[in-house]
Amino acid sequence: MPHSQFAAELDRLAETAIKVGVRLQEGQDLIVTAPVVALPLVRRIAAEAYKAGAGLVTTLLNDEEVALARYRFGNDLSFDRAPFWLYEGMGKAYAGNTARMAIVGENPMLLSDEDPERVARANRANSTAYRPALEKISGFEINWSIISYPTTAWARVVFPDDQEEMAVAKLAHAIFAASRVDTNDPIAAWTAHNRKLNEKSTWLNQNNFAALHFSGPGTDLTVGLADGHHWAGGEATAKNGVTCNCNIPTEEVFTTPHAQRVEGHVRATKPLSHQGTLIENIAVRFEAGRIVAATASRGADMLNRLLDTDEGSRRLGEVALVPHSSPISQSGILFYNTLYDENAACHIALGQCYAKAFRNGTSLTQDEIAARGGNASMIHVDWMIGSAEIDIDGIRQDGRRVPVFRKGEWA
């Protein structure tokens, strides 16, 4: 796309990020995390944040070359280190009502050639250190949002057969379209989209299903839903009272499975790109909510390390419904990035549940969430189980079945 068009859509993406995504409040501080190569978007977001009356905007920029230097030259002990002081500080900032914007666009394959044990150790150390801050996000204490930037490294992975410039242009086009900033009024487009998602989640909440049953090729899975689960999608209101869109884009409605009530087997319908490693053809079997067997044709080692992270990493924290006709699914692009790929298909997530996916969830304690069947873990990893061949039934509290999806679409 022409540079001027790219710049104009990036302007709109920044405005959408602040006004729709995080919906920054006057006087509120903001932390922005981003790959350093996303600087053109970071700068626009800082400007939009200040225009919206931000207190202070603090940017934390990370660089993939610096991250790789540890794997290339690092002392073995360094892989158990994490910046506790920084994450503790971020947690304090959130506790003080600082909003959070994450810009993603990492190279999905960055660590694919590194020793999986080192990758897993580094991830575990990082997750442990970040957990107190992450709980403020998963507990929806503050308004937060994730958006993306078309980095060169990411574009190369998504469009390996294109010249670099073309690959970046294609990824930018896909990002801008999915984020609804390819129109003159993204704010209005998001208002309409939020209304549509709200209709679906309202219908699901009225039905108050005890479980969902997924069936399709390689899949026969019953996902019991948590007691007091709540279907959410699109904009939602954080504990600090701010209504924000946590993901831009988003096409899903989602809720909380019961950590002990998942039975059967399921096959992933797309590869999972996790922390730089591609995991393909995942198939798992659940008993009493727990994954008791797991295979993958590629990345099985990483998958098993992921499942062994902690007590909660073999249980589900989220189930989400996305029609096969969703624009991201129809683009046919595998993004190797959860923010996009989870919006292309129905999915489930291993690990931590979201407080906002319970009725009155943001006022529940962690013990109350656990008592209702909400899962707890250091991880939250989505993987795709939806396709044009998937049927979903809702199972009511009285056992009656209601069609929810047929052949990948709302029934």
Added chain:
Amino acid sequence: MPHSQFAAELDRLAETAIKVGVRLQEGQDLIVTAPVVALPLVRRIAAEAYKAGAGLVTTLLNDEEVALARYRFGNDLSFDRAPFWLYEGMGKAYAGNTARMAIVGENPMLLSDEDPERVARANRANSTAYRPALEKISGFEINWSIISYPTTAWARVVFPDDQEEMAVAKLAHAIFAASRVDTNDPIAAWTAHNRKLNEKSTWLNQNNFAALHFSGPGTDLTVGLADGHHWAGGEATAKNGVTCNCNIPTEEVFTTPHAQRVEGHVRATKPLSHQGTLIENIAVRFEAGRIVAATASRGADMLNRLLDTDEGSRRLGEVALVPHSSPISQSGILFYNTLYDENAACHIALGQCYAKAFRNGTSLTQDEIAARGGNASMIHVDWMIGSAEIDIDGIRQDGRRVPVFRKGEWA
């Protein structure tokens, strides 16, 4: 200079920064702060740090466009904000023996067109928030070092009459030469240089002067030295036992003035570039250690705001001797950056003193330092009073005068 030469000297600068500057210990974590445009050096420093056995390297990259966005679009209240959580975290990291590397190269004129009151408010908020962490640096709790990178914005200010590429090449040449990385063995060059600086500080310590008397055009200044003051220069040993070079380059030997015993008047011999504002032709008068009158032909407003920062900002925290023949002085370049300009001339610093410039200073409490005449402040701002026309006498405890400098050179 050719790109390959630039890359080779940058490699050596990174190696020198880790091995001579911060002298990172095996297993020690490192925080690197830098302008985002210094990324080529940041990446090399991360690699060198890991080669030296670093624990974890954490980089904090700041961007000038983001900083300017606050001035262009920011709510007035935002100028009293600072990232307390981040600075508190840095202080904790230092308390946990994390080493610190600062890469400087900011545009010295970045904020020169902004409202000085807003600049001063933002600086004050930042200094207040950073103070606990800064005390760990000024108290020499850990090994730390400052080096520089030839950014385009800085080069443009230093060489305004050159094309951009030439300006950057000239600044790079000056930085690499002053940092002694334009030789094949920078480590050996630094060993020799440290020995030379040590000879000078040893002679001054043996003399144990009560005061120094500076005389020259517009200057007749007696700087009483703190009780138990210690002359330092070049490498020094932090409280954590690591011997490092805090400044690369460095040409000075320095000690601690007595906060109550400075008398007379002094004229700056170079402009002072402070937080984006140029202050020219500073002239001040001291009574009982305190600046009671201050003028400047440009930036007087900023100077007065600086002096009004806190109780200690009108008193001296450092006096340093640099011969007029120092390589940086002889380059004839005004760098608009303290790391360089302070090494071109004798100078004094307003504000906070350094514990390492007391005998056994790193084991003194803050109260003990204050009792010996050490000054305390949120600021530490060096300004140049040396030239080829300055004479300095040392005044012994018995009142006898000893020539120290004549016409800007060691007597």
